[in-house]
Amino acid sequence: NVRVVFKGVRHRNYDLTYKMQALRRGSFEWKDIKYTYNPTMGILNTREGRIPCAVKVEVLPNIEILRKKGLRIRSTRLNPRNARSRIGPVSTDFDSIRGYTPGDPYRTINWKATARNSSTGPILVNQYEREGLHSTVFAIDNSPPMRQGTKEENPLESGIKLVLSFTSLLLNYQYNVGVWVMQRNSGIRRDVIMPGSGMEQYLRIRRRVMLVETVKLVPQV
Known part of the structure; x- marks a missing residue:
């Protein structure tokens, strides 16, 4: 984030642009941008300041598109009674x-x-x-052991990518898919998303898992 700008004694407007690469999913918010101006000639003093910049960025998980090759989604039985939903309409x-x-x-x-x-x-x-096929509910374990590793690569992040990948695949086959977060995070009211279908259900699940973080378990005495 260092740029060199040539200017004279007069004021000059200069637009700065830069790109950022997100290393993990989540919701991030920037409030102020700090800047430092260092004159190369050493005549003027170094200047520092802040620029208000209220920006909220949501980083989506990098999921893999699963293919049906090698995966048995539909039953091979002629009348798959056990493959039908028991709670659908x-x-x-x-x-x-x-x-x-x-x-x-x-x-x-x-x-x-x-x-x-x-x-x-x-x-x-x-x-x-x-109507519909079986309802599938994914359980996401967000206990402290799931954070072992780096912030970018750990069992929790891998599990979230896997859940979203299978959710997209099963919804394409008209399955009902839901999610249960085993430990509720602070500020989150719902830890269970009931099984549903369609693109709205996928977006609902994706918004929920984006906010999943590991929680500290308090031992019960």
Whole structure:
């Protein structure tokens, strides 16, 4: 950040530009820029000052784009019941017939199957498949041992990059993805992002993991 400027006795305006390379992700804020002016001739005294510069910069994690090659995302079974979500919205695809349980919608009752069963048998209802695939929740451990190493390369930073990489991949396959930060940081209200889908969910997860830092565990007596 050292520049040499040639000027005469008059004042001169000079624009200074420089580039910075972020070494780690996070949210950074600059308030003032300090400068020092050293006359080369030694006639004038050194001048120092500050320039107000309120700038907030968000550095995104450098993630890797994972490819489906070598990764088995979809089930190879013809009817992958275990690959479907059990908590997503109900679709119109018929799954099976089961006994009635309190809370089942009235419109799902199968009157014909109930009548054929017996007059004293249980009421039967139609069960429909849930939309979407399995919900995946990533747990991020931000305890002190995860900070071993440098500020730029440590288990926590590697884990965050891995979480965002797999989040992007799974969301492309219509999975529901969520994140749980095991230790809540100060100033952060939510430590869990419920599973969701779409680009908004990815941006929500990315904003949350950008603020994850290791916390100091207080031993309980």
